[in-house]
Amino acid sequence: MRDILLIIKREFQERVASRSFVIGTLLFPLLLIGIFLLPRLVGSGGTVWKLALINEAPAGVGAGFIAALSRTPESRDDNRYRIEPIEGTLAQHRDALAARVQGKDLDGYVVLPADVMARGGMIQFRARKAGSFAVIRDLRTAATRAVQSERLRTAGIEPAAVAALVAPVQVDEARITVRGEERGGALSTFLAAYVVAFLIYLMTTIYGVTVMRSVLEEKTNRIAEVLMSTIRASHLMAGKIIGVGSAAVAQVLIWAVIMAVVVTQSHRLGERFSLPPTVLQALRVDASTGVLLFLFFLLGFLLYASVFATVGASVTSEQEAQSVQFMALIPLIVPLMFLQSILNAPLGPTATTLGIIPFTAPIAMPMRLASTPVPGIEIAISLVLMVVAIAAVSWIAGKVYRIGILSTGKRPTLGELVRWVRTA
C-alpha cells in the first residue's frame, strides 16, 4: 500500500508542478469566461457622441428626439449622446458645422427637416464616422419615436396610452427538473451539455495521454526495471492512474471553485458586461447533478487511463503511440458526433444506448444529465457497467504492462498481446 502511495505522490507532484498544469488551470476559466464575454466586449463598447442638431421640424418633434436620445442607456455598450441644438437652418450653418466636424469639435450633426412628419420622412445624419450601425439605429429609433408621438398627439391620442396598449409580450422559458422548475432556457441547456461534454472529453484525453506518456517514459529510460524489481506491476499502474487522476481532479476542483464564484457573482458580472442573466445561469448545476457529472468524469477517466496505460505499455515510442492513441479515442468521440441527437432527445434510443455502453457513457451520460432528468435506473446501470469495464480493462492493462513494459524493439502484434494476457 505504501508503494502505491509513493507512486501516487510522485505522479501527482510531477503533474501539478508542471508548467502546463499551472497554465491550464488558470487559462481555461479565463478562456471559458472569455468565450461568453468576448462578443460583448468587442461589440463597439459605448462611446459619447457629440452631435449638433438643426431642428426645422414641427414643434415637439425636436424635444421628443432629444429626450429619446438622452435616455440613460440600458447597458454600458450603448452609446451616449450629447446634443447641441443649433438655431437656424441647414443652409445657414452647413459650412460652419462641417468645419467643426472636421476640427473634431463635433462628431457630426443631425438635421430634422420640416417634412419629417410626412410619410417617408427622413432625417439627415452627417458625421466623420458615418457608418456606425449602432448610432444610425439609435437615431432612427429616437426620430421614429418622436415623430410617432407627435403624429399620435395630432390625432388626439395620448402616446403613453398607446404604449401601454401595444406593449410586447415576452416568453418566459424554464425547464422542469427533479427539483421542479429551473430558469435557464433552451440555450443554456445546450450550452451546459456542450460545455460539460467537451470538458470531460478534453480532460479524459489530456490526462489519459499523460498516463500513457508516463508509462512510456519509464519504459524508455529503464526506470521500469528498477521499479519492477521492488513493486508489483498492478500497484505501479494503479499508482500512476490515481496519481495522474488526482492531478486532474485537483484541476477540476480549482475550476469548480472559480466557476462557483463566477456564478454567484453572475448578476454583478451580468450588469457589468450587460449579459442576459440566463447566459451565466447555464453554468449553474444543482448539487446532485454536479456529483453525478463528477462521478462520470472520474469513472470515464479511470477507464480511459487504463486503456492508455495499456497502449503505453504495448508501444515502444511516442510516434507509435500516436497512431494507436487515436484508435483508443474513437469511442469517446462517437457521442460528440451524436451531440445534436442526444440533446434533442436525451431519453431517445441513441442517447440511451450511448449512455449505457461503458466506453461512450463518460460523454453521453453527462450530456443527458445536463439537459434532462435521466431515470435513476439508467444511471445506475451505466455506472455499474463502467465499474465492470474498468476492472476488466485494468486487469488486462496490468498483464500487458507486466510484460510489455520490459519489451523493447518492435510493437507486439495483436496475437502476441493476447498471448501476453494469457501467460502473464
Added chain:
Amino acid sequence: MSHALVIQEVTKRYVGHLAVDRLSLAVPTGSIYGILGPNGAGKSTTLRMVMNIIARDSGSISVLGADPAVDRAVLRRVGYLPEERGLYKKMSVIDVIVFFGALRGMAEGTAREHGVRWLEKMGLAQWQRARVDTLSKGMQQKVQFITTVVHAPDLLILDEPASGLDPVNQEVLRETILGARDEGRTVVFSTHNMDQAEQLCDSLCIIAQGRKVLDGSLREIRRGHAAHKYRVEFESVTPDAVALMSRVDGATRSGDTWEVDLPTADDVRRALTQLASTSVPVARFEHVRPSLHQIFVEHVGHAEVAARRPETTHA
C-alpha cells in the same frame, strides 16, 4: 562460507535461442564478484532474472537467502543498476533519490539525509535542488548510482556499471565499489572489460553464449592458469645471447625478448645459473602470469560470439 547470491541451473529461453543455459554460480557474502562475458553472453538476462524482472524458465535463485520470485520484499535489500540508464528527468536530484530510497522502505527523512551525504561524497552537493535534466550525463550517472545505493543495500547488482563513464568517474566508481565491500556489502557486477574486472574482483565467472565457462576466485583462476612461462630479456641482443638462447628447448623469440617453458623449480634454477654464467648482461628474468584477458580469450575465443539478439519477444 555464506553466499549473498546463489544461482543454480538457471535457464532462460527466448523464442529461437537460449539466452541462459543451466547457469550456476555462487557469490560469497562480502565479496566483489564479476560476471564476465562478451556482448550477448547472457549477463544482463541473468541479472534481470535475479532481480525478478523477467521470469526464469527453470532453476533456482537465492538472493540473501530468499527466492526473489516468491519473496519480493528481499529485493528491497538489493541495489540494482540497470545496463541502460535513466532517471525521472523533471524531478529534482534530491527528490529522485528520496523517491527511490522510500520505494525500498526507507523513511523519507532518512532517505534525504543519506542522499545529501552521498551527494556530498560525489561532489554534487550544490546540485541537490537542480532538475535532473539540467545535469551533465556524467553527473546523471552519479545520481543514478546514488539512487542504487542510498538505501544501504546488502547486495549491489550493477549491470555494466562503468559503461559511459569517463576515467575520473570510473575511478570514483571503483572506490565506491571497494568502499561498499569494506562495509561488508556484496557487489555483483557484469562487464566485458577485463582490466576493470581484474582490478576489482575477488571472484568471477566467465560466461559465453549463456553458458558458464569458468568460475572461482581470481587467485585460484590465476593459479590454475599459471603457465610455466618465463620471460628473458637482455640489455642488448648480442650474437652470444642468441647463441645461448638457441640452446634452450622451446624458447621462442619475439623482438628482444624470449619466452621459455620451465615446468619445475629445478628447471628455473638451472636456467638462472646458465644465464648468470654468460657474459651477456641480462635485463630481465620474470615469471609470466596470465592476464585475465588472456584467460578469457583462451576460454571464449576472440569474441566470436553471436551478436546480441534484439529482445523483442518475451512470451
